[in-house]
Amino acid sequence: MRKLSLERLDALLSSISEKMPLYLPVDTDGGAHFVRFQSGLKPSEKLLPSKSAKDIFFPQSEELVNFKVDGKKIEIIDIRKECEDFVVWGVTPCDAKALRVLDNVFLAEPIDSFYKNRRDHGIIVSLACARPSETCFCQTFGIDAADPDCDVAIYKADGYLYLSPKTDKGEKLVASLADLTEDTDEKPVEDAKNTIRERLAKLPLANLKADAFGAGKTSKFFDAPEWSELSESCLGCGSCTFHCPTCQCYDIKDIDTGHGVIRQRCWDSCMYSEFTKMSAGQPRLTQKERFRQRFMHKLVYYPERYNGLYSCVGCGRCLRVCPIGMNIVKVMKKLGGNENA
Amino acid sequence: MQEINRETLIAKAKELLDAGTVDRLLGWKRGEFDWDVTPAVFTADNLGEFVYNSFCGANFSKYLIAETRKSEKKVLVFLKPCDTYSFNQLLTEHRFDRERVYAVGIPCEGMLDVAKIRGLSDNVASVTDGETVKIETLWDGEITSEREKLLAERCLNCKSKKHVAYDELIGEDGDVLDSHRFDEVERLESLTPDERYAFWQNELSRCIRCNACRDVCPACTCEKCVFDNPNSGLENKAAANEFEEKLFHIIRAFHVAGRCTDCGECSRVCPQHIPLHLLNRKFIRDIDNFYGEYQAGAEVGSRAPIVNFTTDDLEPSEAVRRDENA
Numbered sequence: 001m002r003k004l005s006l007e008r009l010d011a012l013l014s015s016i017s018e019k020m021p022l023y024l025p026v027d028t029d030g031g032a033h034f035v036r037f038q039s040g041l042k043p044s045e046k047l048l049p050s051k052s053a054k055d056i057f058f059p060q061s062e063e064l065v066n067f068k069v070d071g072k073k074i075e076i077i078d079i080r081k082e083c084e085d086f087v088v089w090g091v092t093p094c095d096a097k098a099l100r101v102l103d104n105v106f107l108a109e110p111i112d113s114f115y116k117n118r119r120d121h122g123i124i125v126s127l128a129c130a131r132p133s134e135t136c137f138c139q140t141f142g143i144d145a146a147d148p149d150c151d152v153a154i155y156k157a158d159g160y161l162y163l164s165p166k167t168d169k170g171e172k173l174v175a176s177l178a179d180l181t182e183d184t185d186e187k188p189v190e191d192a193k194n195t196i197r198e199r200l201a202k203l204p205l206a207n208l209k210a211d212a213f214g215a216g217k218t219s220k221f222f223d224a225p226e227w228s229e230l231s232e233s234c235l236g237c238g239s240c241t242f243h244c245p246t247c248q249c250y251d252i253k254d255i256d257t258g259h260g261v262i263r264q265r266c267w268d269s270c271m272y273s274e275f276t277k278m279s280a281g282q283p284r285l286t287q288k289e290r291f292r293q294r295f296m297h298k299l300v301y302y303p304e305r306y307n308g309l310y311s312c313v314g315c316g317r318c319l320r321v322c323p324i325g326m327n328i329v330k331v332m333k334k335l336g337g338n339e340n341a
Numbered sequence: 342m343q344e345i346n347r348e349t350l351i352a353k354a355k356e357l358l359d360a361g362t363v364d365r366l367l368g369w370k371r372g373e374f375d376w377d378v379t380p381a382v383f384t385a386d387n388l389g390e391f392v393y394n395s396f397c398g399a400n401f402s403k404y405l406i407a408e409t410r411k412s413e414k415k416v417l418v419f420l421k422p423c424d425t426y427s428f429n430q431l432l433t434e435h436r437f438d439r440e441r442v443y444a445v446g447i448p449c450e451g452m453l454d455v456a457k458i459r460g461l462s463d464n465v466a467s468v469t470d471g472e473t474v475k476i477e478t479l480w481d482g483e484i485t486s487e488r489e490k491l492l493a494e495r496c497l498n499c500k501s502k503k504h505v506a507y508d509e510l511i512g513e514d515g516d517v518l519d520s521h522r523f524d525e526v527e528r529l530e531s532l533t534p535d536e537r538y539a540f541w542q543n544e545l546s547r548c549i550r551c552n553a554c555r556d557v558c559p560a561c562t563c564e565k566c567v568f569d570n571p572n573s574g575l576e577n578k579a580a581a582n583e584f585e586e587k588l589f590h591i592i593r594a595f596h597v598a599g600r601c602t603d604c605g606e607c608s609r610v611c612p613q614h615i616p617l618h619l620l621n622r623k624f625i626r627d628i629d630n631f632y633g634e635y636q637a638g639a640e641v642g643s644r645a646p647i648v649n650f651t652t653d654d655l656e657p658s659e660a661v662r663r664d665e666n667a
Contacts, residue, residue, distance in 0.1 A: 204374070241551075272578070324399065
């Protein structure tokens, strides 16, 4: 465990960015967003960046491969490049856990080499949540916001920043900052963890349970009459999906450049009418089915496939952004039978 | 705070349900918190979940398109003054059957913007409305703020407290207001083209193409949007490049020009807080300047100047010249 005075935070961030690219959430006109660090930029004090660190590992759109066409000759141009090591600073514990959810999908065969490249080189520095929001419910999914699952956990207490490396990558990063930091005992961090856990227990959604969902529950919930009412006023926009740290669906499109093709992928949303459209049409004809798909995927299909792990991390972004105030908490309470939780 | 409360509206709903005037109503449903209310259809059985507070900003006019197709019976809808303009505009465009709606106009003192409240504290336990708004927080104690400072932008620049459509009114009707809604448009017009480009580049760079602005817009009622058509090459999903984001918003602004009532739903729902209403207000102002004052939705059946030819119309070249000199 190492520490440094919070007054020297800028020196610490500058030191990291001299070694490798550093991304951190910075306040903008539209909330906190991850940007590449430059001297003078201050990390946002907001609890949640508007969009999660997912975007750095799985960007909203990216080129996969290019083709050069010359008459009947087609040349395949592999544009992949090994990226350099980089640091993502200030990832919330829920967003750090969300990367584990994405790992299950993208790092299984066939491995997504674009995602893997970034995951291999990315170092996740996660800030424990001293001031959780009323929209937080990470505990529902077994996440401990006092002890993030990441490379380096950081804590703020008594005017100091504490750095607790948790993986080899994290050890190396913290060791490289030895000249700025000093050794410390764990007591202040243990106290900070206790304070965080006390606050987590007091959150309005602290008692929300996901037990009713999980593997094997497809037939129980698929035809539930409640879906009609829950989805009744859904606009069919993609705000929830595009802010979600675990949504991972994408579409692939070939763009004709006149002398070749750029093959690009971009996020897709199960809320959209053209999602997974095939020659026979879109399998989910109304918004009710599209809405159901999103929540069944988070709460039933994903856990069924990946050892009971839910693909919601309780970050609460969907509670904040939905234009009609519908969200996974309301769905869980209505369907899971703990409406008064 | 609002002049009317939940109880007044529930009493009105019960009266109309009991009399058989309507068989259901469109209203706002209680959420987990004070601020996350959801539009819902109510009958006498579930009125307990009906709520009315200063977060009930959703414009119900567009919901009437789907709702009136469900039954020949009338549906009750509560309309704030700004909603009534969208209501009329949709009637002008023959988007729903007026006979299947019973519209009750309700006064509005302006709605609160939860993003502004979050600017004061990001752990909001409860919000109590009043001239001074009280915000009970989880970790920051009680915070108070003047109501005006927490009002949504569209309410600060409210164009009208007058209901332009209703079957009955609760309370006194208000007047069309002398608002400052074009001040920001004028400020943008006074910038150099490069500065203006930089402004929109910065704002639209945050667009994630979630389509919430389009999906909530009462003027966007096409059965199939060009942005949902894979054959258009412009279908929704993520923007392929920076240009696509602008293309989407520019096409949308053109498409709703002359029909946009300036209800402000686009900016209310934008999860990236892009001031989209400014694009529409620019068009409204230009139409006013070039063709004479026109307010979409002020009456049913009016023709927007840009779809109506008169011999007094400004020549296009003159419009361009005036805009350049602006």
